[in-house]
Amino acid sequence: MIYRFMDGLGRYFLFLGEVFHKPEHWKEYSKSFFREIELLGLSSVALVSFISVFMGAVLTIQTAINLENPFLPDSYIAIAVREGIVLEFAPTIVSLILAGKVGSNIASTLGNMRVTEQMDALRVMGINPASYLVLPKLLACLLFNPILIIFSMALGLVGGYYAGDFLNLVNTEVFLSGYFMDFNPFYIVYSLTKTFVFAFIIATVSAFFGYNVEGGAVEVGKASTKSVVAMSFSIILFNYILTNLLLQ
Amino acid sequence: MIQVRGLEKSFGAQHVLRGIDVDFYVGQCNLIIGLSGSGKTVFLKSILGLHTLDEGHISFDGRILGDMGKKEIKALRQEMGMVFQGSALFNSLTIEENVRLPLDFFSDMTLEEKDQRVKFCLERVRIDPEAFQKTPAELSGGMQKRVAIARAIVLNPKYLFCDEPNSGLDPETAIVIDLLIHEITHEFGMTTVINTHDMNSVLEIGDHVILLEKGKKAWEGTMEEVLQSEDTAVVDYVFRSNLFKKVRAALHKA
Numbered sequence: 001m002i003y004r005f006m007d008g009l010g011r012y013f014l015f016l017g018e019v020f021h022k023p024e025h026w027k028e029y030s031k032s033f034f035r036e037i038e039l040l041g042l043s044s045v046a047l048v049s050f051i052s053v054f055m056g057a058v059l060t061i062q063t064a065i066n067l068e069n070p071f072l073p074d075s076y077i078a079i080a081v082r083e084g085i086v087l088e089f090a091p092t093i094v095s096l097i098l099a100g101k102v103g104s105n106i107a108s109t110l111g112n113m114r115v116t117e118q119m120d121a122l123r124v125m126g127i128n129p130a131s132y133l134v135l136p137k138l139l140a141c142l143l144f145n146p147i148l149i150i151f152s153m154a155l156g157l158v159g160g161y162y163a164g165d166f167l168n169l170v171n172t173e174v175f176l177s178g179y180f181m182d183f184n185p186f187y188i189v190y191s192l193t194k195t196f197v198f199a200f201i202i203a204t205v206s207a208f209f210g211y212n213v214e215g216g217a218v219e220v221g222k223a224s225t226k227s228v229v230a231m232s233f234s235i236i237l238f239n240y241i242l243t244n245l246l247l248q
Numbered sequence: 249m250i251q252v253r254g255l256e257k258s259f260g261a262q263h264v265l266r267g268i269d270v271d272f273y274v275g276q277c278n279l280i281i282g283l284s285g286s287g288k289t290v291f292l293k294s295i296l297g298l299h300t301l302d303e304g305h306i307s308f309d310g311r312i313l314g315d316m317g318k319k320e321i322k323a324l325r326q327e328m329g330m331v332f333q334g335s336a337l338f339n340s341l342t343i344e345e346n347v348r349l350p351l352d353f354f355s356d357m358t359l360e361e362k363d364q365r366v367k368f369c370l371e372r373v374r375i376d377p378e379a380f381q382k383t384p385a386e387l388s389g390g391m392q393k394r395v396a397i398a399r400a401i402v403l404n405p406k407y408l409f410c411d412e413p414n415s416g417l418d419p420e421t422a423i424v425i426d427l428l429i430h431e432i433t434h435e436f437g438m439t440t441v442i443n444t445h446d447m448n449s450v451l452e453i454g455d456h457v458i459l460l461e462k463g464k465k466a467w468e469g470t471m472e473e474v475l476q477s478e479d480t481a482v483v484d485y486v487f488r489s490n491l492f493k494k495v496r497a498a499l500h501k502a
Contacts, residue, residue, distance in 0.1 A: 024353075025352070025353050027352075028349075028352055028353060035340065113338075116334050116336060117332045117333070117334060117336040118336045118337075118338055118339075120293075120298055120330075120332065120336065121330065121332055121336040121338075123298060124296055124298070124325060124328060124330040124409075125325060125326075125349070125350050125353065125354075126321075126322045126325035126326055126353070126354065127353055
């Protein structure tokens with residue numbers, strides 16, 4: 001098992017070497033990049049919005065119920081909700097969801113291209129398929145995921161505020177003031193650093209599994225599932241490593 | 249002209265190609281025939297450089313593939329066109345964009361010249377202009393094959409490779425595709441190599457026929473020689489069906 005893991009890791013780094021091979025036709029790559037922004041980024045906005053609003057709402061309800069104490073002002077609930085969303089829920093949970101949506105899309109698209117010989121067609125033309133197909137996806141994820149995460153943070157805070165107001169759990173004025181109390185701007189840097197790393201994992205791990213599919217449609221499905229498992233493991237592991245490195 | 253000498257290729261313990269020597273001639277449709285598992289596809293992909301060779305060499309008009317640097321291989325690839333078994337068109341691109349892609353990457357043409365070239369190639373393979381903006385999924389199998397041929401010839405290649413170009417097509421469309429490849433080969437003076445199972449193709453366009461058996465060249469000749477051959481490998485492969493047995497008997501009688 002260790003041998004298989006190390007073999008896979010070695011092949012992953014070789015694959016990255018191919019992906020980062022210098023593109024010779026930036027114009028073609030840029031066309032592809034804008035297609036990927038639409039396909040991988042813009043198409044995820046609705047899902048991220050829905051999840052973020054309800055994530056913020058649930059966080060406010062749970063925190064308000066658990067911190068129900070006359071000596072604790074509602075601003076403390078707001079601080080807990082804010083830190084929860086900014087530090088963990090937006091970057092990590094949304095990235096895990098994007099791993100499922102965007103990652104499986106990348107793995108199945110590339111897997112399908114592999115089994116239908118589209119990658120061989122590119123190679124015969126003299127085009128490096130790893131670079132041409134993966135680099136625009138990677139750049140789209142690196143650029144757009146942070147935007148999605150910032151958007152998710154904002155909507156999570158909005159969802160948290162309205163849930164507290166709608167269910168009459170908090171004094172809204174005090175709660176709102178809590179959102180702006182004692183905020184450490186480094187938390188945004190920490191959160192975006194995690195997002196960058198997770199975006200890199202989502203794009204490259206899923207692409208690696210899709211790119212190396214052998215067989216037919218069944219194997220494409222298996223590769224997509226395997227990629228989601230590998231991405232989830234990697235995101236959780238790097239979440240721990242980055243938190244240790246950046247917050248201690 | 250493509251020359252293949254002593255080609256050997258194994259995958260692990262499986263010895264797929266066992267020392268193949270063959271020449272593919274300019275302006276001819278060179279057909280590789282053989283049973284499933286005889287090594288046809290591996291042979292074709294080895295010629296294309298998609299598989300590394302264990303032994304032997306392949307030369308393209310005197311240029312040996314194994315001796316070339318990356319730049320030379322890249323230049324050689326622009327002299328090659330390939331029609332894949334499943335067409336291998338890019339689903340996210342329109343028909344026009346599929347054919348234009350090699351031009352966008354490798355030609356210095358102006359936009360207008362590219363438009364003209366794409367239009368010429370698509371019209372040459374008889375694709376209706378109304379279909380230019382469609383995606384591959386919206387076309388029939390036969391039309392997809394024709395688009396794949398247009399994409400393969402758009403850079404005006406010296407070498408055209410086709411892997412079972414008429415598999416999965418009805419007999420009428422299969423003949424149309426065969427004749428189209430034959431016409432294009434003669435019209436543009438290309439060296440065309442075709443993998444096929446289809447005996448109709450052999451008898452229709454087989455200027456030069458090579459029979460592979462268990463990774464070795466078992467026989468080679470022209471389509472006329474196929475019908476008259478007494479070689480057991482050819483007789484066993486070509487005249488296996490009752491129809492072809494009757495054809496052969498009738499020819500002998502005649």
